[in-house]
């Protein structure tokens with residue numbers, strides 16, 4: 001069906017490639033002319049392009065010339081002439097799509113082309129890499145080409161002073177990591193003064209390893225946190241209690257959805273332990289929350305897998321890269337619960353002051369583009385959520401790497417034995433081996449098997465980031481055995497040492513399938529780069545967590561048919577099918593989780609946009625009363641609706657209470673309660689002069705600069721405090737919905753109740769600001785006596 005359709009409309013992938021090939025020919029035809037130019041003449045092209053854009057020329061019509069100029073500059077400055085396929089990749093990026101280029105094809109250089117072109121617009125280009133080490137490396141290497149062509153290039157690294165960050169953002173091209181850009185955005189929206197803000201309006205972002213950034217990091221939002229006070233002892237007490245609970249009796253753990261829940265048994269045990277009647281009572285909400293976190297810390301988090309303990313502190317480990325996630329902590333007291341579980345000093349709980357997912361940060365850019373070695377499998381997701389197409393770019397040289405079929409064992413022990421034997425065998429010939437694991441705990445286990453065989457190795461894991469760069473660059477040298485978590489699987493270039501090609505190139509051995517094929521492919525991709533020889537293989541065990549989670553039943557069915565050899569190796573072919581299916585099931589579970597998280601986050605995202613926009617207006621406003629006056633009017637209306645609701649009869653109204661409340665909002669009350677009231681209008685009429693008087697006094701007061709700035713500060717502070725409380729309320733709502741069971745679609749409940757919470761927050765915010773405005777205006781108001 002799809003095949004037939006393609007015949008009629010043509011394969012869009014092929015169509016695009018054809019277009020790009022034509023452009024490549026045009027770029028190539030400019031080469032000999034550009035080669036003749038002096039450096040100055042080549043550099044002058046930048047000015048020429050800029051003025052053509054200023055005269056209304058579109059970027060697309062400059063594509064060919066600009067690419068030809070960058071290619072020539074790269075040849076002169078770096079000694080690297082971008083291959084034709086790299087030009088194709090660059091063209092896809094400059095058209096805001098995703099270029100899927102095989103690992104080792106030189107994506108770093110590809111980025112130089114579209115970032116130059118888009119930087120010509122003068123609105124800033126952000127080049128996003130997966131870690132700061134790569135950002136600095138790319139800025140210093142590729143940046144030379146752009147600087148040669150007269151562009152400014154900045155590096156945006158964490159812990160940098162405001163002035164330096166501003167300069168980095170003012171540059172034509174800025175390198176950095178997704179989380180740092182996101183954090184800057186959040187911090188900018190907490191700034192008290194315009195001069196403390198660092199970013200410009202987001203314009204064009206080019207994301208390297210885009211699948212990692214937009215898909216895999218989806219589960220951990222960026223959180224800026226402040227301190228709250230909770231007694232640390234409660235964490236310890238709850239951790240001790242959690243230790244005594246038994247799985248499947250006191251609580252259940254669902255590894256597929258990664259959720260824990262108390263059973264009725266468990267609830268009664270907690271109630272008995274704390275001497276309370278009903279844990280679900282509102283007054284025990286805090287205890288309930290703490291117990292739940294203590295249980296999560298115990299049942300869902302394993303030391304050296306999800307986190308490590310270093311210098312008596314908990315550090316989160318990124319499951320996809322094996323790296324410590326700098327500056328990230330678990331929120332909602334989970335971090336403290338884990339500290340308590342490990343018997344560490346309890347740090348103060350961080351209360352979220354601003355939070356956002358990386359995805360939503362990037363959705364704010366006018367234009368997005370990305371590259372990776374692995375995106376095709378998630379093409380749908382990219383198209384639906386980000387409107388980006390994935391274009392597969394042909395390789396420069398044919399790939400000659402051999403990917404072996406999976407080697408499957410019954411038990412993990414047998415798997416490690418076999419993998420270690422394989423390493424020892426290859427090591428004897430001098431062939432370098434890169435061993436990949438899915439967690440720190442696993443790499444340490446594997447290290448012991450290598451020790452037994454007296455194979456020397458370099459152990460790379462999040463605990464030894466310091467040495468990482470040097471060690472990785474050595475992984476392709478003769479005799480080298482490198483043991484690494486997935487961190488070696490992204491963005492790192494491993495070049496073969498002398499004589500290694502003759503030995504078969506780098507041999508990559510995986511020891512467990514990852515939750516996602518893309519991650520496995522990234523590991524394989526360390527080998528066979530730029531047409532090098534290489535081999536890859538995975539040793540796996542039916543005991544591996546993924547199969548227990550996603551193929552339990554199938555494996556049970558298969559069990560009687562299995563015929564393992566004396567080493568425990570299972571050679572039945574069906575087993576490979578089951579394994580592939582399990583991985584696919586795991587991937588689609590991952591997709592559902594991401595989709596759900598993103599939808600949930602959409603609710604807060606919309607609210608954040610509204611609040612941030614209002615805050616930004618306040619921060620930049622020359623006359624803050626323009627914002628404050630309508631808020632006062634709204635607050636007055638809300639008071640009226642509360643005490644004198646139109647849907648009730650005037651006899652039932654609490655008009656006296658209304659008049660008692662009014663002095664909170666208005667500086668002068670001369671109005672008297674009307675004798676005859678038929679509708680709200682009658683009250684409004686008598687109040688009108690007082691309101692008028694109050695607002696004009698406010699405006700007059702705010703014409704004084706000092707008063708104006710004071711009011712502005714109070715507005716900003718009110719926005720921040722209410723917003724922070726609201727974030728907290730929203731996450732409690734989310735937590736609560738998870739517990740309510742599924743009588744109604746949780747998404748719908750969250751959207752509806754989240755909206756209600758938002759309206760309530762906004763109402764309170766307007767009221768707070770009105771109160772401040774009244775207090776500030778008071779000294780300027782005519783007293784009652786003056787008036788009479």
Ligand SMILES: Nc1ncnc2c1ncn2[C@@H]1O[C@H](COP(=O)(O)OP(=O)(O)OP(=O)(O)O)[C@@H](O)[C@H]1O
Pocket residue numbers: 080081082083086101102103104105106107108109372373490491492493495525526529530
């Ligand atoms: N045009 C070129 N001419 C010669 N060498 C090149 C060219 N482009 C890239 N290279 C080299 O190819 C190697 C791989 O480049 P790079 O690390 O950018 O690949 P990558 O596509 O980012 O890989 P991965 O997907 O694994 O991150 C590097 O050593 C780089 O210097």
